[in-house]
Amino acid sequence: MRMPILALFASGMLCFAQPSWREEGLLHLQKSPQARLHPVPVRAVQFQTGFWKTRQDVTIERSMPTLLELLEQNGIVDNFRRLARPDRQPPRRGPLYTDSDLYKWMEAAAWSLQVKPDPKLEATLDQLTDTILAAQEPSGYLNTWFVEERAPLRWQQQVSGHELYCLGHLLQAGIAYYRSTGKRKLLDGGIRFVEYLLRDFGPAPKRPLLTGHPELELALAELHRTTGDRRYLDLAAYLFSGIERERLKLRERDLVYLFSGKPFPERTRFEGHAVRALYAATGAADYVLETGDGAFRDTILRLWEDLALRKLYVTGGVGSRAAGETFGDPYELPNLQAYTESCAAIAGMLFNQRLLHLTGEAKYADLMERALYNGICSGMSSSGDLYCYRNPLAAPASDRIRNPWYTTTCCPPNLQRTFAALGAYFFSTSQDGVWVHFYDNATLDWKLESGTPLRLSIKTSMPWQGETEITVAPQKEEEFTLHLRIPSWSLSTSVEINGRRVGGPVRPNEYLAWKRLWRPGDRVRLVFDLTPRRVFANPRVAEDYGKAALQRGPFIYCLESTDNPGISVFEAALAGGSAIRSLPPAAAPAGAVRLQAGGLAYSPPLGQRPLYGFQPVTPLKPVTLTFIPYYAFHDRGPADYTVWLPCLNCGW
């Protein structure tokens, strides 16, 4: 028999730790004690007409509603509804982790309410909350897979079961909805599940627990921030402790693949399942933000180095191997075979965001940008209803990598929650002032940590042209530091404040920290250097040796057959000496600056030539090559495309 949830509330069976978080009514991120930077809430940032406004609009107006329809059509919501029906119909559908897909969609929708209030959407979220919580058991346990004949399997399949993974996304949805609306019902449902865990699971003599797919760790850190309840952070610490290896009979390969189950500070490299590993590392970074733990801090910095120096695609994509969706060996970064799951690129951005907030170092924002403008942005079509699971750096037209739906549909709602909450990634505060990480037409309406309300208005032609003006408007004049990120690709950047050029070096891949008495209406003008350039990989990356990619501003480009009729993009090369021209925007990809460069095509075609010979085969036919930003591949339909091309006379 199931006791109604309200009765449980009334009965006092649900034990909450500290009531303060609810009384205080703090509906945004709390300051992590060890963080140098602190987040701004989603609602504090509004995008104006521009690149990210377009993407955020299509996410909210087209992507979210169509995905909810598909979640309904594929029975993902019915998986909850059926549990409240006496006949338990229709039968459950989809793989065992589908609950998380709905939660992630709800998280996206919740954030979107801060961008664009929508009573109808809010009502939908309230209904979904009721639907979900009606499936929650009195104990707090909530999962649509491990029910009925599979109920005895609960906690018996922690390596593969995704129970805690789903809980993590439930908590994140609950927190997002609470922060956006003040409504705590969904969050309370998640907390009930956590309280159930705290009662029954933990170090012996309690039952052992493992995040077979890390994710709960970050959610618990956020829950700790939201509630102030240290027990949630302690549960994350327990999950990172690796003390249950024996009790759970974990094999060495589990520890590698799951990136879970061994003491986190023993990690020396990224390995195993890419999303699992990056979520674990992000959760560990959250733990450092909350506790300052030195061993965890050393570990996340070591892991970051492994990622940045050896395991990251030029697009910010992560995860080289389809088999197991795993990291490859160092420098194993194949292009056509790249797995580069959208979720992994997002996870990489989350990891870098935590490190940015911990340190204030621009190199982390650089990798966030690399992912966001390339390997994450590519994950959703401009139409908002096609998604990539894989984002390879080259693909033939026959490889249908953009699809409206996947049986494992983790990526679409993950992209949505990222784009919906995007404003929060653009700015931060610190004790000494405010930080601008990325540049687009946007307004920050927030406050300095001194409490003084502050508005920053950015008017810019970025990301397509470099002119940028920021109007700084504290409510009253006040001395603070404006930290302006100078992107790694802007090799010469000019900065003027109120018309006066800033002296001293303005170095790429650093934050320019400008401390002064800022007055309402002060203007900062930046001109970034958007010269298109060839990018080269470390020669250890076997597939990219002798080759180049094109980059302009934050965008990596690709050569797609759509723009290059008569040329096989896999049989073309860049001519090193040739200039790279920026073309004015065309109808499609909408608004994008395309690039044009002189190249050479192999003729006769390579497919007719021997595999090996005693002379190198060089391309001889001059051609003009037209490139589009990588994120827009397949946006005009299936096509061959490639990021890396042989680069003749490029200095190799």
Added chain:
Amino acid sequence: MRMPILALFASGMLCFAQPSWREEGLLHLQKSPQARLHPVPVRAVQFQTGFWKTRQDVTIERSMPTLLELLEQNGIVDNFRRLARPDRQPPRRGPLYTDSDLYKWMEAAAWSLQVKPDPKLEATLDQLTDTILAAQEPSGYLNTWFVEERAPLRWQQQVSGHELYCLGHLLQAGIAYYRSTGKRKLLDGGIRFVEYLLRDFGPAPKRPLLTGHPELELALAELHRTTGDRRYLDLAAYLFSGIERERLKLRERDLVYLFSGKPFPERTRFEGHAVRALYAATGAADYVLETGDGAFRDTILRLWEDLALRKLYVTGGVGSRAAGETFGDPYELPNLQAYTESCAAIAGMLFNQRLLHLTGEAKYADLMERALYNGICSGMSSSGDLYCYRNPLAAPASDRIRNPWYTTTCCPPNLQRTFAALGAYFFSTSQDGVWVHFYDNATLDWKLESGTPLRLSIKTSMPWQGETEITVAPQKEEEFTLHLRIPSWSLSTSVEINGRRVGGPVRPNEYLAWKRLWRPGDRVRLVFDLTPRRVFANPRVAEDYGKAALQRGPFIYCLESTDNPGISVFEAALAGGSAIRSLPPAAAPAGAVRLQAGGLAYSPPLGQRPLYGFQPVTPLKPVTLTFIPYYAFHDRGPADYTVWLPCLNCGW
């Protein structure tokens, strides 16, 4: 109850087709009606001191005995013995296909008896035959896995069960032993199993059959050749027919992965499991050799093109992906990640041998040589007791790719049977004469197809130096054609007959066909061009672009850390302009000509440099690089090695 085998014989329950093969006593390969070339028996060829003699000796003297010990230690022989014991002890060990490992070892041992008679070894083979046949059931069924509690699973797991795979190897062992000794007991056991199949399996209403791991097809073709019984070939045709897809409920991915279960002429490319696919193609080529079937012939030629133009490593290795041991996409030939199973290289050589016999075209012998001297030869250490399962084109010292034993130990006995029977790959006959495919110190004692006994004696410094003398000695003078393979790498070859230089072009990668009245004692002198050269890959091979490998004669070379102290082989490049010197043989790798070339090393090391940048990173520190033949990697212990290196100023 088990009826003694002899009783079965006496009872006439065993039905043999044609007795002629036994009466005729033909102990060597029969002529396939559609073949242009015909094989010579193993015993017709004796190697003298030289490269392959050394390898064959270590195979027979060290490798075969130590592997038999390991087969015993790992219970592979006991898996048979236990079935004859009332207590069925000890329990069965190893994966379900271990029977084939013993059969393959027996095949190797059987061939070795033609090279070096050994009564003790013959007695061992007789005992093993008894042991094996004692486990054969009255029906003819023989398999040590599908017995006892697993007996009900017989033929229920044809996709994965390997029952027919094991039978194929049993037949090949039986045929080899019969050819070597005239003893037919083991072969008769295999035939009993085949007759059981013919009784119960086949098109409806019989039960359906599938080679989940192709191999039986080639064995049946050979059984047909050996016995003259067409029913065995028809059974192979049935296995190739693909008509049982429905009855066996095969999924599309099974048809791809198994390279079995769909009509063979529908195949357009190599895909799926590399060894399966190449065994299937070899069996299909055998079928063409026997029948001349046009659709099968078109298919094997199309498949060969796919292999040779898109899916073959420069070492003759095959199979790009570890996941599933499969072929990759066209041009997907990663080096460090190469799977390149020894068995796949052997299977590739077998496939090419069939095509060579079908057509007499040198391009097939070229690929046999590429595999034999490189990716097959690398499969066994010079000590004869370490084997590679994988033969990647680059590996770090930490990758222990040479081991004495594998749980799946298919490769070691496969290498042994290849080296034991190697002489038979060196020569062929045709209606018009005799063919020399490879050059080493060797004597062919055989006969022309006219019946005239013929001896060819080769004295050569090959494969290390090019001087070669062939003494042609027909028992009486006779006009016939001597077909001499001019290797693809010998760009200028001089040929003299009885001291007179052959006029006209001597073209690489062709057979020089010299028709004359040959007299006993005629001498042919060839000087091959062993100039060391750089080899370049088709630019579609992403990992090899801008790079070169070194080749000298049939050998591909690699750069191994053992010879290059202070240099990271993964951070070195060839300097295009520099000469490649041949070094005199050193103690190790024994007898091998090493190569030395000017190169450049990356300094500071690449591992400390960023993954991406706006300038290509070029190596600056001049170094001298010493290369060894690829086959000898890890022969002096674990080390870093690589075949392909960036090649600066090489004409890319």
